[in-house]
Amino acid sequence: MLDPKIRSLVEKIRDRKLRKKVADLLNKPSFLINGKEYLGVSLEVSPAGLSHHHSYLGGFTEHVVSAGTIALAMCDCVEEVYGGVVNRDLVVAGILLHDVFKPLTYKVDEDGYYSSTRLADYLDHSSLIVSELVRRDFPLELVHIVAAHHGGYGAVRPRTVEALICHLADLVDSRLNGDVLNAASYLVRRIVGEELPALSSKEAFEIVHCKAAEGEDGVRKAYRRIVEERKARKT
Numbered sequence: 001m002l003d004p005k006i007r008s009l010v011e012k013i014r015d016r017k018l019r020k021k022v023a024d025l026l027n028k029p030s031f032l033i034n035g036k037e038y039l040g041v042s043l044e045v046s047p048a049g050l051s052h053h054h055s056y057l058g059g060f061t062e063h064v065v066s067a068g069t070i071a072l073a074m075c076d077c078v079e080e081v082y083g084g085v086v087n088r089d090l091v092v093a094g095i096l097l098h099d100v101f102k103p104l105t106y107k108v109d110e111d112g113y114y115s116s117t118r119l120a121d122y123l124d125h126s127s128l129i130v131s132e133l134v135r136r137d138f139p140l141e142l143v144h145i146v147a148a149h150h151g152g153y154g155a156v157r158p159r160t161v162e163a164l165i166c167h168l169a170d171l172v173d174s175r176l177n178g179d180v181l182n183a184a185s186y187l188v189r190r191i192v193g194e195e196l197p198a199l200s201s202k203e204a205f206e207i208v209h210c211k212a213a214e215g216e217d218g219v220r221k222a223y224r225r226i227v228e229e230r231k232a233r234k235t
């Protein structure tokens with residue numbers, strides 16, 4: 001079952017044929033090679049990174065929804081401020097699919113932590129999804145967006161407004177999330193002297209907010225609250 005927020009992004013794609021192709025891939029993001037099918041972790045629980053950003057349960061969904069929101073705001077800027085032209089269908093489809101094979105590169109270890117799969121030893125998520133989009137005959141403009149989503153570090157740089165928007169939205173959301181996670185982990189380590197493993201975005205934003213509102217005492221209180229909430233969820 002697709003997350004309702006992801007589903008409502010899919011609904012924004014006006015071109016019926018493209019919407020169906022995107023939905024089909026999101027509903028079953030599998031990759032077939034040499035007769036073996038790779039399925040990976042499910043989209044609903046998958047993180048969107050192992051360390052730098054969205055590195056917690058449900059991180060993939062949060063990343064796609066947040067990057068989609070940023071990308072659509074950038075479409076508004078292009079049209080309303082700069083008077084430019086942008087194809088929103090391509091932008092939304094690009095955001096929905098750019099990392100859709102990341103979960104294929106993750107597995108859950110016995111201790112509950114995520115690590116890389118054997119498939120990830122050979123191909124990165126970007127190469128995997130680009131080859132799948134070609135295999136499924138997606139529009140070349142969309143294949144380009146996905147191939148270019150890592151900007152200067154990817155296979156090709158963004159060469160269309162839509163590809164640039166997707167790259168920047170991806171980058172901004174990764175930084176926003178990653179920097180807040182890092183800041184919260186640092187505050188807990190320095191002020192409480194403990195580690196909070198697999199910190200979620202909600203916990204991280206709470207810690208950072210409490211530091212701004214109540215100083216070091218706020219961090220101690222937030223830490224205690226988070227530990228209690230985690231214990232309650234386990235029982």
Ligand SMILES: [Fe+2]
Pocket residue numbers: 098099125126149150
């Ligand atoms: Fe990516």
Ligand SMILES: [Fe+2]
Pocket residue numbers: 063098099170
């Ligand atoms: Fe991404």
